[in-house]
Amino acid sequence: MGRYGASPSLHGTLWQPLGAVEGSVAIGGVLPSMPLNIAVLVKASLDPNMIRTGSDGGVDAAATPLAISEYDKNAVEAAVQLKEKHGGRVVAVSALTWGPSARKRKELEQVIREALAMGVDEAHIIIDDALIPGDPLLTARAVTALLQKLGGFDLIITGEASMDMISGQIGGRVAALMGLPFISYARSLEVDAGAGVVRAVRDLEESLQTVKAKMPAVVSVTGEANKPRIPTLLQIRRAMRKPVKTYSLSDLEVDSVAKPRLVEMKLIQVKRKNVIIEAETLEQAAEKLIEYLEQEGVLPK
Amino acid sequence: MYGVVRVLVYTAGPAQLRGLAGLVAALGASEAFALTPGREDEVAQHAYGVFNRVYRVDAERLTPGQLAELLEGLYAEHQPDLVVGPAVKDGVDAGSRLAARQSLPMFTEAVSVELFDGGLRVRRQVLGGRAMAVLESGLPALVTVKPQLWEEKAPSETGAEISTVKPPAALVEEESWEPKKREAVDLESAEVVVGVGRGFRRKEDLAMAEELARLLGGVVGASRPIVADYGWLSEDRWIGISGKKIRPKLYIAIGISGTPQHMAATMDSKVIVAINKDKNAPIFQYADYGVVADLYKFLPVLIEKLKEKLGK
Numbered sequence: 153m154g155r156y157g158a159s160p161s162l163h164g165t166l167w168q169p170l171g172a173v174e175g176s177v178a179i180g181g182v183l184p185s186m187p188l189n190i191a192v193l194v195k196a197s198l199d200p201n202m203i204r205t206g207s208d209g210g211v212d213a214a215a216t217p218l219a220i221s222e223y224d225k226n227a228v229e230a231a232v233q234l235k236e237k238h239g240g241r242v243v244a245v246s247a248l249t250w251g252p253s254a255r256k257r258k259e260l261e262q263v264i265r266e267a268l269a270m271g272v273d274e275a276h277i278i279i280d281d282a283l284i285p286g287d288p289l290l291t292a293r294a295v296t297a298l299l300q301k302l303g304g305f306d307l308i309i310t311g312e313a314s315m316d317m318i319s320g321q322i323g324g325r326v327a328a329l330m331g332l333p334f335i336s337y338a339r340s341l342e343v344d345a346g347a348g349v350v351r352a353v354r355d356l357e358e359s360l361q362t363v364k365a366k367m368p369a370v371v372s373v374t375g376e377a378n379k380p381r382i383p384t385l386l387q388i389r390r391a392m393r394k395p396v397k398t399y400s401l402s403d404l405e406v407d408s409v410a411k412p413r414l415v416e417m418k419l420i421q422v423k424r425k426n427v428i429i430e431a432e433t434l435e436q437a438a439e440k441l442i443e444y445l446e447q448e449g450v451l452p453k
Numbered sequence: 454m455y456g457v458v459r460v461l462v463y464t465a466g467p468a469q470l471r472g473l474a475g476l477v478a479a480l481g482a483s484e485a486f487a488l489t490p491g492r493e494d495e496v497a498q499h500a501y502g503v504f505n506r507v508y509r510v511d512a513e514r515l516t517p518g519q520l521a522e523l524l525e526g527l528y529a530e531h532q533p534d535l536v537v538g539p540a541v542k543d544g545v546d547a548g549s550r551l552a553a554r555q556s557l558p559m560f561t562e563a564v565s566v567e568l569f570d571g572g573l574r575v576r577r578q579v580l581g582g583r584a585m586a587v588l589e590s591g592l593p594a595l596v597t598v599k600p601q602l603w604e605e606k607a608p609s610e611t612g613a614e615i616s617t618v619k620p621p622a623a624l625v626e627e628e629s630w631e632p633k634k635r636e637a638v639d640l641e642s643a644e645v646v647v648g649v650g651r652g653f654r655r656k657e658d659l660a661m662a663e664e665l666a667r668l669l670g671g672v673v674g675a676s677r678p679i680v681a682d683y684g685w686l687s688e689d690r691w692i693g694i695s696g697k698k699i700r701p702k703l704y705i706a707i708g709i710s711g712t713p714q715h716m717a718a719t720m721d722s723k724v725i726v727a728i729n730k731d732k733n734a735p736i737f738q739y740a741d742y743g744v745v746a747d748l749y750k751f752l753p754v755l756i757e758k759l760k761e762k763l764g765k
Contacts, residue, residue: 420717442758
């Protein structure tokens with residue numbers, strides 16, 4: 153499907169913009185020779201700093217607000233920077249993975265508006281109760297089907313992992329399903345549009361690895377990749393007019409599958425002694441602290 | 454047990470086989486196969502007896518794409534119930550590709566893995582390490598784990614049969630590779646860690662933390678700003694959910710406010726001490742013992758008293 157593997161020179165002819173869009177890809181009155189079509193995958197994640205819990209310590213997902221996933225912001229920033237440099241368009245793709253969908257879809261829309269305000273041109277979102285709660289297998293299938301339906305992307309960029317479930321699978325799964333090269337954990341990336349190549353530095357545990365791949369390709373970025381911009385009020389207002397289109401799984405001809413069961417999700421409570429050492433002098437405080445550490449058996453023998 | 458359980462293990466390097474063999478043994482797998490890149494002697498050293506066969510890829514390291522491609526071949530050949538990989542970046546990357554191609558559920562960085570009749574139950578940290586999720590799925594499935602967690606269960610006997618395979622061509626081409634700057638500290642296995650944060654005003658002042666760590670037989674780690682914003686210490690010193698997770702007997706956090714991202718990476722510490730001049734700093738909620746004091750005044754005193762105590 154789509155034009156994967158096709159020559160980048162086909163660019164622009166197969167791209168079907170969704171309705172009228174503002175702005176122009178022209179820079180200095182001249183169309184850039186090799187504008188980029190970029191898709192950025194954005195998740196509306198449960199906000200780890202705003203967790204609501206029930207009486208049993210279980211995370212109340214319905215009551216916990218959604219926010220744009222931290223590293224997906226870096227993905228949006230990377231995509232917008234590439235657009236600014238090379239020309240082209242950025243499309244955001246997202247799927248709602250937390251319910252109840254009637255309430256959460258509004259929060260997802262807020263997340264999408266944020267990406268649009270940062271410079272994304274249009275958004276496509278998947279809302280279907282079969283995706284809730286999210287599992288990477290089905291989410292990746294749905295996102296892949298949508299990317300293929302839209303077609304024509306040179307680059308698909310996402311964050312290294314979402315801030316709620318931290319699975320880090322979507323980029324790899326989408327790349328594998330589409331048969332595209334995948335560059336994970338990029339801390340910097342650049343495009344050589346003429347050669348149709350993306351080059352990135354992968355940030356691994358023990359090493360930095362510079363790699364290149366032919367476009368189209370999928371890239372996941374780390375938090376080190378850039379500093380996401382903060383949109384201005386004007387950009388936020390203009391984002392309200394950018395097009396957002398919604399799809400169900402049946403629109404994408406994706407069948408639901410049996411998903412793993414999220415049996416429970418509870419806050420980790422670590423019991424600490426919370427002793428604040430009170431003393432007249434610093435010497436006494438130090439002595440008391442040393443005494444406690446000795447009792448705990450954590451001083452060298 | 455649960456009838457025949459066949460496990461396929463993969464690694465990014467032979468040293469990871471130890472912990473993964475430990476998990477295979479703990480699960481009571483009836484058959485197990487392993488795929489690893491590495492030199493012949495290194496692989497032989499880790500060819501644990503729980504494996505029916507170890508497939509050694511004749512390469513120092515592989516791209517995740519190469520690893521995934523080789524795994525796919527072995528998956529087709531052995532039809533495993535469970536695929537187990539290392540929860541390192543290349544391991545998660547390769548796993549996600551295999552999981553997509555074979556339509557497998559995948560669980561990244563499980564901290565426990567149990568089999569029950571026809572199914573799998575895992576626990577994993579979510580929400581920035583602040584919550585624990587329990588998930589169940591049918592088999593086959595894929596999990597990645599930190600190999601260190603199962604190293605104690607690793608069988609001692611080796612001698613599994615080794616077959617050598619050739620690496621396939623890579624779609625993503627490596628142009629260069631350089632080891633990260635590191636200072637030969639191993640935060641993750643240190644028994645004592647002294648953490649430094651923004652309370653330190655100058656790089657030279659970290660010498661106080663170094664001295665404290667030396668007295669206690671520990672190492673110095675840091676919160677994110679010290680590493681990422683100031684660049685005073687190398688990245689392998691970063692304690693955080695995206696940096697290193699520590700599990701020492703004693704963690705002393707000095708001039709660190711206590712963000713959730715930092716604290717989630719320290720929660721396995723046995724004893725946590727906080728030294729901070731702001732009595733309202735969140736760190737005190739996470740500490741066993743807290744000293745509200747200016748570190749510049751308190752640390753020299755603490756170091757002197759410890760020297761007396763330890764006779765140094």
